[in-house]
Each structure stands twice: as C-alpha cells, then as structure tokens.
Amino acid sequence: MNPFVAGVAAPPIPEARGWAARYDGAFGPAIDLTQAVPGYPAHPDLVARMAGAAADPASYAYGEITGDLALRTAYAAEVASLYGTQIEPGHVAITTGANMASFAVTMLVAKAGDAIMLPVPWYFNHQMNAGLLGVDVVPLPCGAQNGFVPDAQKAARLLHPRVKAIFLVSPNNPTGAIYPPATVAAFAELARERGIVLVVDETYRDFLPAGVDRPHDLFGGDWQEHVVQLYSFSKSYCVPGFRAGAIVAGQAMIGEITKILDCLQICAPRVGQAALAWGVEGLRDWRAENRVTMNGRSAACRDAFAGVPEWRIDSQGAYFAYLRHPYPGRSAWEVAEALATRRGVVTLPGDAFGPGQSDYLRLAFANVDAPEIAGVARRLVGFQL
Numbered sequence: 375m376n377p378f379v380a381g382v383a384a385p386p387i388p389e390a391r392g393w394a395a396r397y398d399g400a401f402g403p404a405i406d407l408t409q410a411v412p413g414y415p416a417h418p419d420l421v422a423r424m425a426g427a428a429a430d431p432a433s434y435a436y437g438e439i440t441g442d443l444a445l446r447t448a449y450a451a452e453v454a455s456l457y458g459t460q461i462e463p464g465h466v467a468i469t470t471g472a473n474m475a476s477f478a479v480t481m482l483v484a485k486a487g488d489a490i491m492l493p494v495p496w497y498f499n500h501q502m503n504a505g506l507l508g509v510d511v512v513p514l515p516c517g518a519q520n521g522f523v524p525d526a527q528k529a530a531r532l533l534h535p536r537v538k539a540i541f542l543v544s545p546n547n548p549t550g551a552i553y554p555p556a557t558v559a560a561f562a563e564l565a566r567e568r569g570i571v572l573v574v575d576e577t578y579r580d581f582l583p584a585g586v587d588r589p590h591d592l593f594g595g596d597w598q599e600h601v602v603q604l605y606s607f608s609k610s611y612c613v614p615g616f617r618a619g620a621i622v623a624g625q626a627m628i629g630e631i632t633k634i635l636d637c638l639q640i641c642a643p644r645v646g647q648a649a650l651a652w653g654v655e656g657l658r659d660w661r662a663e664n665r666v667t668m669n670g671r672s673a674a675c676r677d678a679f680a681g682v683p684e685w686r687i688d689s690q691g692a693y694f695a696y697l698r699h700p701y702p703g704r705s706a707w708e709v710a711e712a713l714a715t716r717r718g719v720v721t722l723p724g725d726a727f728g729p730g731q732s733d734y735l736r737l738a739f740a741n742v743d744a745p746e747i748a749g750v751a752r753r754l755v756g757f758q759l
C-alpha cells in the first residue's frame with residue numbers, strides 16, 4: 375500500500391451517516407446535515423435536456439479532454455460577465471466535479487515533498503488531495519475573532535520555499551465565511567510576489583448574500599500565471615451526481631493540466647455537459663431564486679439557534695453554519711455522535727476540518743427547509759452529553 379494513501383484519514387461523511395442507524399426515532403426522523411447538497415430538485419428543463427442528451431449517440435463518444443466547447447464557451451462567458459473581464463474557452467477546463475479539479479491542480483503545482491497552504495478549518499478533500507500526493511500542508515489558522523477570514527500577513531510569515539500554492543474557499547466550507555475582495559486580493563498579491571499559485575475554490579459562489587455580486591477582482595490584471603479558480607456545477611444546478619466542475623486558469627496551465635485530466639478522466643461525463651451548456655444561461659434566473667432561498671435558510675438557522683444560546687453559531691453563510699457546542703474540551707466527534715444517536719441530528723464534527731476544531735460542528739443547512747432547521751434547534755433543548 376502506498377504510505378501516502380494509507381496515511382490519509384477515511385472520508386468523514388459515511389462515518390457520520392452511520393451513526394444515524396443507532397438513533398431510535400424518538401424525536402422524529404433523523405435530520406441529515408452532513409453533506410452539502412441542495413434540498414430541492416434540479417430544474418425540470420435541465421432534467422429534460424439531460425434525458426435528450428442521454429438518448430443522443432453523440433453523448434456516448436469520448437469528448438475533448440478539457441470539456442465540450444459548448445460548455446466551456448458558456449462558462450467562460452459567465453465568468454467573464456461576472457468578473458467584468460475577458461475569459462476565453464481556452465482558459466477553461468471542465469472536470470468530473472470540483473473535487474477532481476482541486477486534485478488535478480494540486481498535482482499540477484506540487485510534487486511529493488512540496489507543500490500547499492490551507493487556511494484552517496480546511497475543506498477536508500483539499501487536505502486529502504495533498505496527503506495522497508505526498509504533499510505537505512502548511513496550516514494557516516483562522517479564528518472566530520476574525521470571522522474565520524484568513525490573514526495574508528500571517529500567511530506571508532508562514533510561507534516557506536516548499537509551499538507552491540495557497541488554497542482559499544469562499545464562501546467557505548465549513549464556516550460559511552465570505553472573504554472580502556481585499557483579502558482575496560492580498561493573497562493574490564502574496565502569491566504573485568512569491569511566484570506561487572493562489573487557488574480560489576468558488577463552489578458556493580452562486581449563494582453569496584444579496585448585494586455581494588463579485589467575489590473579487592483578481593481577473594482584472596495580470597492573473598494568468600498565479601491565479602486558478604475552481605467551480606462546481608453540483609450545488610448551483612442541483613446535480614452533484616452529474617459530476618461536473620470547472621477550472622479557470624491561464625492557457626499555459628490549462629495546457630499542462632490537460633495531461634493530468636487525460637489520465638484522470640479522458641473527458642468529463644458528456645450527458646451532463648450537454649445539459650449544462652444550456653443551463654448556464656438558461657437557468658440564470660432560477661439560480662438567482664435559489665440564492666434567495668439559501669440566504670433565507672441561513673437567516674432561519676440564525677433565528678432558530680437564538681433559542682438555544684449555549685450552542686453558538688460563530689460563523690455562517692452559503693450552505694453552512696459553524697456551531698460552537700457547549701462542551702469545551704470534549705471532542706467534537708463525541709458530541710456529534712451523541713447528537714446523531716440520541717437526537718437524530720446528524721452533523722460533521724469540526725475535527726474533520728483540521729486541527730483545533732474540536733469545539734465545533736458543521737451544519738450543512740442547505741439540505742433542509744426552514745421548519746426543519748427550527749426543529750434541529752429544538753432537538754438541542756435539554757440535551758446533555
């Protein structure tokens with residue numbers, strides 16, 4: 375067994391879901407807040423196009439390694455209009471989900487023995503990518519006192535010559551924190567100065583709060599050698615099983631990453647690509663409505679937890695609330711397991727997201743509607759560890 379692989383912890387979501395099997399249903403059906411999936415269906419017109427594409431023999435052939443031109447063109451236009459810049463289809467690679475994108479980008483920038491920097495708490499798959507490849511992780515601690523927004527000056531002090539990239543996730547998983555454009559710009563400047571790459575994972579970009587429309591201005595200037603942007607179609611289009619994500623990068627990087635993607639995927643699944651090529655423009659209004667829905671769930675979550683003040687939401691946004699449990703010093707695994715088995719509230723422990731996170735649970739509230747969120751908070755009343 376490759377020791378790099380054996381050294382990576384098991385994926386946390388199946389373990390957390392397993393706890394629910396031991397819950398006796400006393401408080402009603404188990405509420406699954408473990409995985410970040412939208413709790414509403416895909417749009418019927420997208421489903422119809424998917425069915426049409428599934429019946430079209432053209433979908434059964436291999437496609438271009440970096441994705442079908444129709445989807446790359448649609449997505450490049452979307453990024454260009456959002457960021458008020460020029461993005462070409464040649465800057466885009468379509469991947470089999472954003473997780474494959476981050477794996478491929480980690481492999482692109484770092485060899486075994488190099489390092490990447492991840493703000494803590496981190497998205498566990500970014501850390502797992504590094505582990506699988508024998509790449510070290512330099513943690514960049516972020517705290518509730520700063521709203522879990524990373525500090526570029528602190529990052530500058532922690533960088534060393536083996537660090538080849540910094541990964542940011544905004545809106546963040548697990549904290550929901552939304553990084554101010556000035557923060558993202560400071561990290562891009564740091565990456566440029568040090569000759570390394572800033573990777574910005576924008577999986578939850580379509581769920582920014584009202585009024586926050588452009589997450590950053592990185593594409594305004596000379597970005598091609600030090601900025602990479604990742605996106606997922608899973609959440610925005612409610613199609614996590616389609617497996618579709620995207621990388622935006624300079625053409626030289628896209629050229630190199632094509633070698634990696636050829637080995638990992640040959641091409642991304644084409645049925646989904648065909649439907650999404652229409653959906654990027656065709657479902658713009660629907661996505662905007664879902665953004666309002668998700669912002670509403672976030673507000674419902676804040677209101678619901680006001681009734682159980684000993685469980686404190688330290689940060690929230692997009693799909694997530696980062697909840698401080700009232701048992702300092704106790705492991706979040708223990709708290710999460712007890713909540714799942716005794717109250718049927720299934721969450722992920724903060725420890726899954728990096729060191730020093732034992733006081734937290736991650737609630738993916740996107741999965742449930744406002745009344746269910748209120749029910750989650752009610753189930754915490756009177757809970758004793």
Ligand SMILES: Cc1ncc(COP(=O)(O)O)c(C=O)c1O
Pocket residue numbers: 410470471472473474497543547575577605606607608614618619
């Ligand atoms: C930050 C982040 N990146 C990537 C992904 C994975 O997205 P995909 O389904 O496109 O692989 C997720 C899913 O939870 C995520 O939270």
